[in-house]
Amino acid sequence: MKILVLNSGSSSIKFKLYEMGSAEEGKVLASGLAERIGEATSTLKYKRHEPNGQETARSWNDPLPDHDTGLKMIIEALADPEAGVVASTDEIAAAGHRVVHGGEAFSAPTVVNDDVVAAIKQHIPLAPLHNPANLDGIRVARQLMPKASQVAVFDTAFHQTMPPEAYMYAMPYELYKEQGVRKYGFHGTSHKYVARQTARLAGVPYDQANLITAHLGNGASMAAIKNGRCIDTSLGMTPLAGLIMGTRTGDFDPAILFYLNRQTGMTLDEMDELVNKKSGLKGICGHNDLRDVHKEAEAGNERAKLALSMLAYRNKKFFGSYFAALGRLDAIAFTAGVGENDDWVRAASLADMDHLGIVVDPKRNEGRFSEPTLISADSSAVQVWVVPTDEEYEIARETFEVLS
Structure with a gap:
């Protein structure tokens, strides 16, 4: 076909x-x-x-x-x-x-x-x-x-298995019923493809697999997957929430915008541009491409070093919170442009998590990967993989299944 x-x-x-x-x-x-x-x-x-x-x-x-x-x-x-x-x-x-x-x-x-x-x-x-x-x-x-x-x-379909306690916001319920205000999540096709591949690589039946998939690129998200079903994801109603991204803030105190409006007169459109296009890595150090951020950090740029530290710290917090939500974790998978190619981000995002059974092997983690690669140490209770994503193949596969 x-x-x-x-x-x-x-x-x-x-x-x-x-x-x-x-x-x-x-x-x-x-x-x-x-x-x-x-x-x-x-x-x-x-x-x-x-x-x-x-x-x-x-x-x-x-x-x-x-x-x-x-x-x-x-x-x-x-x-x-x-x-x-x-x-x-x-x-x-x-x-x-x-x-x-x-x-x-x-x-x-x-x-x-x-x-x-x-x-x-x-x-x-x-x-x-x-x-x-x-x-x-x-x-x-x-x-x-x-x-x-x-x-x-x-893109949103994979995340529709989230329970209400994960997708609802603590706002008036009428906003959900009348305006659709809730977490939807994105990158779902990528998360689904990578989750299926990771379960197979880890030797766990997909419907029994507990996984965290990290789609890290200029836009970034994580998903917590329990028994093959998404139970939480970091992006929200829009692609702004969660992890620090190239030009997006990720999670932040929303009252900052009210403060800026009162103090500076910033308009809604200006605030929209601020949090979506002028923030994230770019807002901290002036660069949204991690390759440029690394070069600046290696040259001694303190703001570039800060941006990298903030990125890794936010990633680590989400890994930890999703581990807690899952209760048992079989494997972690990194994917997308940064996840597949940036060994520093992978190592720093999982550093000092030995007590949770997550140990990255420095040698295995070195370099860029175009094929699925195990990067965890033999002593790691949780397997850590780099799994290149293939959203187009996942779309073809799902189309085939529907027509079959």
Whole structure:
């Protein structure tokens, strides 16, 4: 079964075409990115993945004024006589769409129909930057591939198993019932993929696995997983809460904003920009890319050193609190750009936790990892893994399962 995975953003469409033999067996036939849609410098980058592991790359610089044009060019590239991988789009059985927010309406991947589209539209206020672009991808795919099934896979779905004590805020209950104010969490597709892989690597049946997955990148989140089900996650109603991120505060005292408004006259829009785009690592030391922060720290920059210490300390607090919530912990998994590539962050985030049975082996932890790697010491009661995430494959897998 050929499944086209689409991640439609506000100005880009990321895609991968899979040949799925089963839910656990798939290979990439082609991948690429249409970017800067609506701009004069828009491009389409395309790769055909050869059976021998090699890649044939092509690119087009034709204007992409809208998502309709972008997806049409992607489909033409897939069927291109020279670089394509299908004779026609009729070979594509389904498109799996990443949708950021499904609210409480969706706890599993769902075949798209008009009612599903309407429900995704209803959740636009919860994800105003993402859901409209996701809907554009669905709309255009339905038009251009009328014979293919369309499946929506929601970033928030994995976290819908959280109990009320984890997802509710201590605010008037009417705000939850009338406005949907609650924790939803994000990065759910990544957390689900990594959790399944980690359970397998740790030798624990998934429905019995107690895990903490740490998706650490410019945006970051953790999830506490008990018996294969998410019971808590660090991101909240929005992607602002929890861990310190590249430009986002993570958890902080919200009354600071009232104080700033009274003292400086800062507006709502200015405060929004402050906590989402000017804070986090960038706010502390002027850099949001951890590679730059490390360089500055090594050069003696005290604020860069502070930013690193704050990041690791916040991570450690979440690891500890989720261990307490789980009661028993089989394994921890690091993933995403920072989790897979920054050995300092991994080591510092779990330092001095020997008394909890968590011991990272310095040698095993060294370097960057593109394959699952055990980094805990033999003496560690809790296994610690680096597990590279693959959200596109998880979307393809879930799409296959829905259609099967």
